[in-house]
Amino acid sequence: MKKSFRHVLPLKTSPHNTRKGSDAKTRLSTLDISQGRDVVLELRCHKFFAHRAVLSENSPFFKRAFNSKFSVATSLMFSLDDIDDDPEIVATILNHVYHVHNEDIPTLSAGHFTLDKKTEFCYSVYMTADKYDCPLVRQEVCRRFFNATGALVKQSGSTSTLTPIVATICGPKALQLTDLSLEQCMLKICAVYIDAFVLDRGFIRELGQGNVLSIGNHEKLDALLSHRHGTDVSVLPDIQAHLERYGHLRRLSSMWSQG
Template identity: 35%
Template sequence: MEDEDFINGEVTDPTVFDNPKDSDIILTFSGHQIYAHRVILRMWSPFFKRVLDSQFCVANNATFNIDDECDDEHDPEPVYAMLKHIYGIPFVPRSSTDPRGVSGLKFCIKLYMMTDKYDIPSVRRIAVSVIQDHLFTSQNELFGLTTLEPIPRYIALICGPRAPQLADPELRDVLFSWLTENFCVLTEHQEYRDKIEDGSLLDSELTAKLLFSFSAQISANKKTKTTRTTYLPPSSPTSNS
């Protein structure tokens, strides 16, 4: 009879992560190294599957440096979170001493960018879900979110003219949606006005989409006002006594 625990994945062994036993490849980054397994990397990431199944020498090397020569070295924390997840150690959003969770938001954005680069959809979806829940369920704390200078910087990091080209635009869409929904409130704060004025908050495509959205709203509001126009009945003539 089949063991239901194995079917449900409840016997996942977290000790396999970063364990040299049975490891057949070492991932290196930012002065760190992780003992990994090619089969697990292939199972969870189309990127690693393409690389490790290729005819290039990296496919057979004992080590694989995942730092990008064109970028700064990777922040180790999101790399560890990304790799732990594919080894069956669930990603738990970081608790922050900041009650508004700004450092947690920054971490999830970094994690998303990492998983977009290495194409690990399962972790990417979790990161987007956490960011979306944080932004759209914190409307009662919107004032607190808008007055924190890092928030517009994070938006510019994903939506601005210098943002990297993401393979999956989902996070970009989420941040733009939140920005559009709360734009009038956000522009009351200097940090947002500064980035809008210097052109660093949104790239040209999203700026055009924002203007089109406002134009559509204005047009809809005009039509609504027209249909709601109330005509008063003519006053009855005054009788002279």
């Protein structure tokens, strides 16, 4: 049986690349949904045709829902009624679940986003994947997020655009998610690119004000830098130099917050 779905209304297109956005919509709209679909995910005026078996296999959330004693277990329609859910994000997750995505996933089409927007999009996809408990999607998003963030730092030579997203994921006001993979990924990024963060006055200022890392994540980053836990040692050729720079960063941030 062919596993597929279709989004019956057009997705939003990025102003950066209308032609490629249109191509993505065309590919999405021509997917064959004629075989085996037995559930329709509703999100406001959008509908996504899917298969209970596929959703259950990829999401404990849907598995529990379809095995429950409530009417949703047998109903053709399944309402995703969270007002914060973005139809394009849901489509991206289904793309991954059904293996109909392009190499550039989690974006819907290659060149659809600049690198800084791609990191933001990865975060949004992760939040929705966490809400609906999709482990494989979370894992893939973390990989894409790490790669996009690394490319952004190497391209710009700066971490200035990352400070807000570090705070969003690892700061004291960060949302408490079911899965901590993205938080761990963000801390790994901070450890790997500590040299760039040290030179970022905005990051130092926000760190000193306690806005970037929670106390717990301060300790985790210290551990990453000190013991390389979860960090690829090949990208940290001189751990002592990084420790010295990070110590300098901590002292600078303390001075900044006092001044």
